[in-house]
Amino acid sequence: MTELNGTVSTSFEPVRDAVEDQLRRGAEVGLSLVVDVDGQQVVNLWGGHRDAARTRLWHRDTITNVWSVTKTVTGLAALLLVDAGELDVHAPVARYWPEFAANGKRHIEVRHLLSHTSGVSGLDHPARLEDLYDVRAAAARMASQAPWWEPGSASGYHVLNYGHLIGELVYRLTGLSLRDFTHRHIVRPLGADFQIGLCEADLERVADVIVPAPGFDPSALDHDTVAYKTFTGPSFSAGAANTPAWRAADLGAANAHGNALSVAEILAPIARGGDSARGRLLKPDTIGLIFDEQSRGTDLVNGLHLRWGIGYALPDRRTLPWIPDGRIAFWGGWGGSMAIMDLDRRVTISYVMNNMGADILGSERAAAYVNAVYRALGAGAPS
Template sequence: MTELNGTVSPAFEPVRDAVEEQLRSGAEVGLSLAVDVDGRQVVDLWGGHRDATRTRPWQRDTITNVWSITKTVTSLAALLLVDAGELDLYAPVARYWPEFAANGKQHVQVRHLLSHTSGVSGLDRPARLEDLYDVRAAAARMASQRPWWEPGTASGYHVLNYGHLVGELVHRLTGLPLRDFVDQHIAQPLGTDFQIGLRDADAERVADVVAPALDFDPSALDHGTAAYKTFTGPSFGAGAANTPAWRAADLGAANGHGNARSVVGTLAPIARAGASAHGRFLKPGTIGLVFDEQSGGTDLVSGLHVRWGIGYALPDRRTLPWIPDGRIAFWGGWGGSMAIMDLDRRMTIGYVMNNMGADILGSQRAAAYITAVYRALATGNPT
């Protein structure tokens, strides 16, 4: 039997049972799951394997590409600048990045970037994945483009370019590449093992992603839609995440590397009114901005019904019925990984795995674990 390691508080034993069931069935290859309740780590589990052939065990310090959970950390970087008074969410992007005003984007505001409503959700064609690895050049191309829909009127998921847009603001304000800002101002102060991209020294402890049986094929989409333009601007497959070029890049939308413990440690200050083990990290008022709803409806790119706040999705039972209503901010990574910050319960949940499901957001496995977490919290003493 595949070994599951780690600890859970007594009330959360059913969460361990749910994970063991998925490992036993073979649905999981390797994973980590962590839950923090007001600074108490009530779940810290890891197990399975780092590889599809199930020969290398998933260790406590194993990390993997977490796909769009990366966006939650990029959003946190922007919130830090808002918290410091350096970034105004309601200011035009062009105040900080003058070139972005080109082609009718002079009225696009910072909040539009952070809520996927900017109209710039990818590169105009022709575009190759390699184009995104030159972050400054790709951002310049985006700044010169005409928006693909009227900014602010709807969301269109910024699949691979969210980090280019938000990261360019970080760079303009601080002089630092996004990955360095995250390392110096988020990961190091919080003491978390999270990085955008991958340092060479950490290559030996990375779990490769196991791509879904069928990669997404955008060719069937209407070629005039924002969805087609996004998924071909550029096209990419899940296997790209296992390549050295992907891992070396500064992709604040999709190539963060970490595990559930590091995701939770990084995001827990949001759920805990800005508090961290090392002192105040954010002001409560800044966190409140997350819940300023920017859009709600069918996303033009993902096709999901999504409510976007500032930097994070807000609960919407039409899409994920297993996330309750309330002051919850969340997002997930392609294939099923999840990051949930529940302010009402001062709880943060992180789930990271390598065996990707077919869904853009969430999975049956994620639903089973998170349902078990909420049930345990409701019925038992979290300590």
């Protein structure tokens, strides 16, 4: 039996049981899971292995690529600027980034970037993954493009460029890269072990992502669709996350490294009305913006039926029936990692793992853990 470490409050023992079951069945390789209830960590678990061969243990300080959970922190960076009165979500992007007005984009608002409805969900061809590593140059290319669909009319998931778009706004307003801004104003003040752009000194404690087979092949998509343009603008594979170039880049959409504890430390203030153990992070009115629904329907890129607020997805039982209704903001990372902020219950759930599942969003493992958490809360399982 693979050892599972950490602490669990008595009423949350069924959550530990759910994790142990996934480890025992081999579905889980290495993971961390945290549940914060109004500032108290009622679950803080980690265990398993860092590698597919199961030869290197997953330790308390093990970190891994969290994929699009990165976007939850990038969205928070934007909200900090809103909170400070420096950024207006209803203002045109071009107010802060004049070049973005090119090719019919002058009326696109900041909220459209934050809700994946801007019409700019990737790079026009030709595009290579390496193009995204030069963040400012890639953002300039996005600013020069025409939108791929009518902005604001539907969501089209900004798979790899979400951080470029929000990051450029951060840069224009503060002079800091997204990586530096999040470190200075989020990670360091909250004492979280989280990095957009991995420091070389931390490589030795990273768990490689374990890539599902077969991989996603965008060539099978209709070449005239927004989905094809996005997934080939540029094309990429999950294995890229294990390369030095990916790890070192400033990709605010997908390459942050952390664990469940650091994700919870960063996001729990949202569930707690803006409060953190180290002081107020956001005003309640700013948090309220998250729940201003921007789109509802089938996403043009990932094909999921989604509800987007400002910066975060909102509950949609058609896609994830195990997330209940209410004032909940969430998003997940490719392969199954999840971050859920439940404001009604002042609860944050964060789950990070290395063995990627085949689902676009969430996984059977994530569902099992979240259901166990809600049962322990006395709320009943969502599904």
